[in-house]
Amino acid sequence: MRWSKIFTPTLRETPAMAEAVSHKLLLRAGYIRQLTAGVYSYLPLAQRVLLKITAIIREEMNNIGGQEHLLPALNPAEIWQESGRWQVMGDNMFRLKDRKGAELCLAMTHEEIFTSIARDELRSYKQLPQIWYHIQTKFRDEARPKSGMLRVREFIMKDAYSFDLDLEGLDKAFEAHREAYCLIYKRCELEFSIVEASSGAMGGSKSSEFMVYSDAGEDWIASCADCKYAANTEKATSKIPSITDEAGLESPEKFPTPGVRTIEDLTTFPGGAAANRQIKTLVYMLDDKPALVLMRGDHQLNETKLTDSTQAINARPAHPAEIQNLLGALPGSLGAVGVKDIFIIADKALEGRTNMVTGANHNDHHLRGVSIARDINITKWADLRSVESGEGCPNCSGTLRVDKAIEVGHIFKLGTRYSESMKATVLNAEGKEVPIIMGCYGIGVGRILASAVELYNDADGISWPVSIAPFELVITPTNINDALQKETSTKLYEEFMAIGVDVILDDRDERPGVKFKDSDLIGIPYRITLGKKLKEGKVEFFTRRNKEVKDVSLENIVEVLREAIAKANIVKP
RNA sequence: CGGGGAGUGGCGUAGUCUGGUAACGCGCUUGGUUUGGGACCAAGAGACCGGUGGUUCGAAUCCACUCUCCCCGACCA
Structure with missing residues (x-):
């Protein structure tokens, strides 16, 4: 491929919409263009x-x-209904109708189609x-x-x-x-x-x-x-230190907590409790059915664990109005003590705990002296907690990150x-x-x-692994108007092509700086530069990844390059 | 879906608060000078300022609605 012929719209400045490094570089280096949100032209x-x-x-x-x-991307609804995933996929599936009104979708994956062939x-x-x-x-x-x-x-x-x-x-x-x-x-x-x-x-x-x-x-x-x-x-999962509670009260005691809305608030409120002595009560709608989710105050719910353990298809936090309707109080004062007829799922870290503090389902009031087993009617126990850095490995005595x-x-x-x-x-x-x-x-x-x-980028651009680089080698005559450079670079180019090297010849009439910047940005792993030393029979061999430059004689350059790329396990498309 | 930000030549931006008919850099075209890390000089082309409606003598600028994109969260085989 000759550079003068390939379409590589590189940009000097990064389009404002890009945030991720790969996004910026792929745009700048002329690899992709965005059509609309989440849709790109390659x-x-x-x-x-x-x-x-x-x-x-x-x-x-x-x-x-x-x-x-090669299976169809356009699928009839029926096949997804058979597997039950027409519903399961919900809003994540693109759906459409044909002219007869039949329902179709754009396939998200192909279990159904392959299974139907089987x-x-x-x-x-x-x-x-x-x-x-x-x-x-x-x-x-x-x-x-x-x-x-x-x-x-x-x-x-x-x-x-x-x-x-x-x-x-x-x-x-x-x-x-x-x-x-x-x-x-x-x-x-x-x-x-x-x-x-x-x-x-x-x-x-x-x-x-x-x-x-x-x-x-x-x-x-x-x-x-x-x-x-x-x-x-x-x-x-992870190992966390167990907590020993005091037996506490005979029965839960309600106390006023004006202005307390969060776990944090309650830790500093007089008569409150440390976060790990609180029961956090979350209200979720699991497939539109309400559920109380109980976590230790200092623990975070992992919603995937919640849906996995309840087999729910959709889970979402309940709206304040739904919560008020269900429990008679607003978030900040919620609890599960005395709650009947609602599915209550609790994280295992709460098992056996006593003398805890939780909301009273009465705005601005909490309960102290709550013992889980005695006071709350848990429907199901499950591991619902997100592990955190620094907790113990479940398999050994190590620490998780x-x-x-x-x-x-x-x-x-x-x-x-x-x-x-x-x-x-x-x-x-x-x-x-x-x-x-x-x-x-x-x-x-x-x-x-x-x-x-x-993984592979620096201030100058992309630095592809050889095996997946768009080109393995760029040949750069610094001045295409120099007859010797032109002739030699063309000869090298043809030679490399003949032995199956994926090579591009930068035959543009551009200043060397432009060529170097472009090939660095695009990320071509190796560059052979033809310049002043060409008259002495020498070219420059440049390695993009480490920016290493060495002079190599014309006789040896093919072998040097061949050795360099031999290490990459290349398959030709 | 909740919160935040933004739509102005191809790209990056200024102008918007305080209305007066669009500016700058890059890129592009032509000519010339250059040629080892995104050259220089000169001359050009290119924008109904996201859309619709309104206010006004006059709207990129003010008002209403709307579309789109980006970020955080929610969500995510």
Whole structure:
């Protein structure tokens, strides 16, 4: 490719809308343009990167026996109704009607479609196992797209589905994907970690996420330095010191607390209590049914844990009016003592506690001397608490830390969640009809691209890993009007192309500074510069990542470059 | 959905409070001089100021409504 021909609209200034580093750089370097919130056009540079990422994914998926399909993005409502997810997906699904009024949606994921193919076509256990995948555009009507490519409404995803006769087969498929994913991320040079995660609306038992630690991420990961424990905070548990209470009063005692609205207020109020001696009472609507959620005063509720433990599809905090109606008081004075006929779920950290303080369901009044078991009619106990940095590792004596991360992949053991609801069965060796055991395995292709930029950038721009860079090498004659430079650079360019190096020749009639700035911004890993020393048969070899420059003779330059990129495990798209 | 911010040539902004017919930098075009880290000089092109309605002799500026985007939160296979 000649630079004079490629469309690379680089910008000197960053568009004001961008916040995340990857978003700014991808815009500035001419990779992407935004069409509307959460929807981007991938310009030629980005497309080159995407093709390289998907080539790596394809190779590793094919290596574990994956067979590539390409499934529709436009789906009829019926198939989603069959699995029950037409409702479950709620507002996150883009829905539309065709001219006949039939309901359709834009697929968010493809369990239903792949399962329907399996149901229609797989008859016998002899046809198992299967691993099917595709790389497709998916749609999600995110409430708030953000951070450039990291949270979008239209995105490219590789998703794979495994079909097995039994759980052993599923375990094997799951493990095969785990290993393939590790190879994929390694080859993209992403530093990642595998964490336990919630399965959420996907259903199924076990799920693992592949996370890239980055402040641009949206997930919080709890991890232990002393052992291998790592989990998304929506799933993570921790050890915390137990608290010994005094027996306290015979029965709860109501006392006035004018102006007290928060846990914090009550800790300083005369006759109040430390946060860890308070019961925080939250009111949630779980699928439009009210529930009281009880937490220790100093603990934070994790809503994913709440929905996971109650099987609720939608959970939202109740509105003040709903709360007033339900409990007769407003937030700040709420409690569960004496409450009947309402679902009450309590965090395990409250188990066995006595002599606590909580709201009295009477504005500006609280109760002291509350003993959970004696005074509150708990419907269900569950782990609802978000773990915090500094708490104890659940697996060893280490300490947990909590960091932000970008989710770049997620693998699930689905089991029979879809095969049962959609009746995808095969006959086993005994001639008995059994549901197919499924797994599903996703990779966010655009997120790999964005994560790589988040990980590899500096003041001058992007510094791509060689394996996914839009070009591996740029040849830069500092003055294209110099006959020797022009001739030599063209010769080198053709030579590198002939041996399969992905090279771009910067044949523009621009000042050297412009060329250097552009190639640094775009992030091409290696540059060969032809300048004054060319007359002595020397060119400059520049490494983008560490800015190292060395003079190399013309005879050796091909070999030097070849060695440099040999280390990257490159697949040609 | 709650809170905050912003829409002015391609990009970044000023102008809005205090109404008088749009300015600056970058980029772009042409000519010339330059050529190792985003050159310089000169001459140009390019904006009905997000939209609709209103107030006014006159609106980018004031008022009402509305659309869109960004950020925080909520939400998020």
